[in-house]
Amino acid sequence: MKHHGATGEPVSHLVSSLSRARKLGSRDRKLVGEAVYTMVRNLPWPAWFLKKLEKEYGKNAPELIKALRERAQPVLAVDKRHCHIDQVQESLQEQGIETRKSALIEGALVVVSADFSWEKIPEELQKSLWLMDEASQIAARSVAAKAGMLVLDMCAGGGGKTRYLLQSDAHIVAMDSSEKRTRASLEREGLESAWHVVADGMKPPFADGTFDWIIIDAPCSGTGTLRRAPDLLSRLDEKNIKSCVEIQQGLLRSAAALLKASGKLIYVTCSVLPEENRQMLSWIKDELKILKPQPLAEIWGSDVKIEMSPEANFIQLLPSTHGCDGFFIAAYRSN
Ligand SMILES: C[S@@+](CC[C@H](N)C(=O)[O-])C[C@H]1O[C@@H](n2cnc3c(N)ncnc32)[C@H](O)[C@@H]1O
Known part of the structure; x- marks a missing residue:
């Protein structure tokens, strides 16, 4: 077996191939997986990442780093x-x-x-x-579409949020640029009633002003999910983050045009980095003037029980504060 740093492959793939090669049963596979993950959790993290967290979270950074190293409950x-x-x-x-x-x-x-x-x-x-982690469920619950409305799940991937959205009586369009992920979503139990589309969100095959709601579960650094994927930092550098930010901005620009007047946009990342989150709000304010902040509490009603200002249109969820994955959620409406 090659060292995972040499292949750039996620540890989960390597644990699976090792288990297959050794014909391990599910109990042994779990034990091997846990041993490998414990080891990876305790490896030192890149200095650039720790520096970013220290700058953004100040005295709360050590607690966040500790929480990101812990194992998450299913x-x-x-x-x-x-x-x-x-x-x-x-x-x-x-x-x-x-x-x-x-x-x-x-x-x-x-x-x-x-x-x-x-x-x-x-x-x-x-x-x-x-x-589905609590943070991911809160992100999906941030879409509150009524019966008959048209919802675009712009980065639907394997369909986690699509499945959540299908609990409403709205029409759900699940779009992703990856054919493989779209196929996986289509094969999942209960997702057949969504319309699946393979397309680049920056060149969407829809007319402007089409959707009542859009959720962008954006491709991102994934740094909020380190509890579940502790090896991801070995595949991440500052250049990757810059290119994620460029894609996120392209998707936001395109979503702003696809919304109907008064339509709502939910922007989501599973990141704890300011470039993809807090700083993106300033970019939206400067570049996408048609979007106005939409208070999250109004959308959530009593379903989400997080104390925050009634006017706040965004939240940074953190394992150290909320006990869930690190997700950023922001809500806007088209003027
Ligand atoms: C965070 S994942 C989505 C996870 C999914 N929403 C879920 O809940 O399971 C981000 C997704 O964005 C997709 N993506 C990346 N660039 C894209 C683009 N330009 N247009 C549409 N989808 C894109 C990726 O293929 C990936 O599936």
Whole structure:
């Protein structure tokens, strides 16, 4: 086996190929995976990254760095069209899977059992559940489309947020520039009712003024998900971040044109870096004057339980403050 730094491959791929080569069972595979991940979590991080966090978060940086190194608990999203969260919790408990209701968002179950694996969930129940961090569920819940509205999931990827969005009676267009990811999304349980489109969000095949809601779950550094992918820093440098920012700006520009008058835009990254988040708000203010800040609390109602100013149109979620992945969410409406 080559060292992962030499291949640039994610550690998860290497653990899978090693497990296949050695014909490891699921228990052994889990043990190997945990040992490798623990080792990777404890490796030193690049100086440029630590410097950025120290500059942005000041005295709170050490706590954030510590939280990003910890292991995240699995979180389940419950499809509210098919089942009630209390019943799901009870059925999981019968299988020995302990969960607690999320303190951040309605409908999310945080798995407490240390020996959880997806295979332990009864097949019938698997159809109504999927793994999705609380922060990611809050991002998807930031779209509040009504029946009949047209929603564009601009970077739909494997369809995590698309699946969440499909719980509304709106029409969902799931677009991504990757054919492979779009195919994976199409093959996922319950995603067939979205319209899938393979296209570059910067050259979208839609007329201006088409959508009531757009969510950009932007390609980003992924630094908010280090708890789940501790090796990603070995594949990241400052140049990658610059190119992510350029794509994010291109997608925002294109989304601003695709919105109907009074349509709403949700911009999301799973990053903790200011270039992709806080600084992007200043860029939007200067460059996309048609977009006006839209308070998040108005959209969330009582479903999201995070204390913040009623006027705030953005939030930086952090594992050290909120206990979830590091996500940035900003909301705008077209004037
Ligand atoms: C953060 S991931 C999306 C995850 C997905 N929304 C989910 O919840 O599972 C970002 C996605 O952006 C896509 N992407 C990158 N550049 C793009 C572009 N120019 N237009 C559309 N999609 C793009 C990538 O293929 C990737 O799937």
